[in-house]
Amino acid sequence: MKSLRQQENRAGLAYLSPTLIVVLVVVVVPILWTIMLAFQRIRLINLRRAGVFGEYTLANLETVLTSPGFWSSLWTTVVYTVGSTFGSIAIGLVAALALRGRFRGRTLVRASILLPYVAPVVAMTFVWTVLLSPQFGLVNDWGARFLGWDRPIAFLSQREYALDLLGWHVEIPLALLTVIAFESWRYFPFAFLFLLARLQAVPADLEEAARVDGAAPTQIFRHILLPQLSAVIALLCVLRFIMTFNKFDDVYLLTGGGAGTEVVSIRVYEFLTARFDVGAAAAQALVLAAGLVVLLIIYLRFFAPKVEE
């Protein structure tokens, strides 16, 4: 009997070994190496001399933490992440509720609204860039034509936009909001999919009973559906938060990090490709990962249990 157990043990590890090797070589070792790089003065030029036993220093971390724009970029990342996470889940929830019932062409509609999520990011950012372009974009043209905008709005390259609302004068971070809108648009299908799957597993008689008792739709949502959904919503919050916090390509392609949209991952990229400062780039990436871990711990410690209730 024992040998059977051992045999299974060996088979399990053997079957898993290709996966482990790939993950080890392309994920785990690079992460460890980044940590080492972060504490060495390395530029692309002196890379050949860099090794495990190089000179370790905190200089990179100091460079990163004191460099101009670091804290503001961290703040931008947080605002961008929270905004996009909230936006995508909120729209996803509305979509899931609206597309839950039966109607003609439901399957096609459900499939169609998943498109932003599955389509290539480069094409999607590019279409938005053209749509919102001040020179030949449809939005600005229609805005001038139908909404009476007196001049085109540069959605992706204007940092602050002065808005006069009922006598109030507010400055809104236009480019950042546009990027958040894009991210919400692109990822709401992801939330939608998960929420819809969960909604369909809600026992029908529960809702039926409430309806017979005369409960209004909002009450049914509040007291029956929402409690059932809370676990999935919590999971989505964590998943979307992690993924958005690390996001590079969407912002990079939309604004190049300009106009108040410089998130940390774009700074890492700049350090790496514009300055060839490998050490500082690694240190910065490490700060990003550390920030994520801290935020996740805060979330799991203080907020997650409340949602579970």
Place this chain on the structure above:
Amino acid sequence: MRDRATVEARILGVLRPIVIIVLLVATLFPFLYMLLLSIRPIEQLLQDPGQLWIAPAEWTTSTYREVLTSVEDGGQGFLKFLANSGMVSIAAMGLTLLVSIPGAYAVSRLRFTGRRQVHFLFLSVYLFPSILLAIPLFVLFTRLGLRGSLGGLTLVYIAQTVPVSIYMLRNYLSTIPESLEEAAAVDGYSRLQTLRKIVLPLAAPAVMANALYVFMIAWNEFLFALLFLVEDRADWTVSLGLAQLSGGIEVSKTVLMAGSVVLTLPIVILFFAAERLLTEGLTAGAEKG
């Protein structure tokens, strides 16, 4: 109470179709816009950017011709980029499956030491920003002379997709009754034979969904392509080619829109062909919360 219920039901009855239409327009319009712009002559677009529809007589296919013809013949060479993207994506797809099918089988069926830790390892792969991985890989590939090689890029993609792949397949494999395998074992099948002849045919839909998903991830990927391939135009994938060309002013926007269509179309076709498979594969386990 009943009043509130009827009022709300009536409001929602009106609101629901509106919401559905707004959602549909918001998601589909950019795709339509892309398509319509790609067949418009550029002068026409600059003259009247607000006009959506133009008569079929004015349509042009010169944008597509410019995008697809090779650089030597004065085009943008997207055919070459398509071939690159296709090669990388198909290689990533095949190799990911080769690696992750036995892996998923092991995780779902076999008891071995460290099974739980493996789970944790895969989860943490997601926690780390890909830009964090990008730095040492950038350095490593520079050293090995692999930077600018499609093979190196494929390797990175496999590492990115294997954890998702194992997660998706494991969920499916655990729904296959174990008794089937036991019966096979009684018939004298070895474990590998059981996997190949019993489990795999049963898991075919999940494997298909997974294959498509991996293909899509590899086809859509941008960051690593940008870091590793940017120096040599001959190596560009479609995503990278489009991003690189959109930065310049010499390529007209309508041509780039044609490029966007060329980049997006394969994915849209794949997605609609296998929509049910894909969504079920993705959300497997979501019902449990």
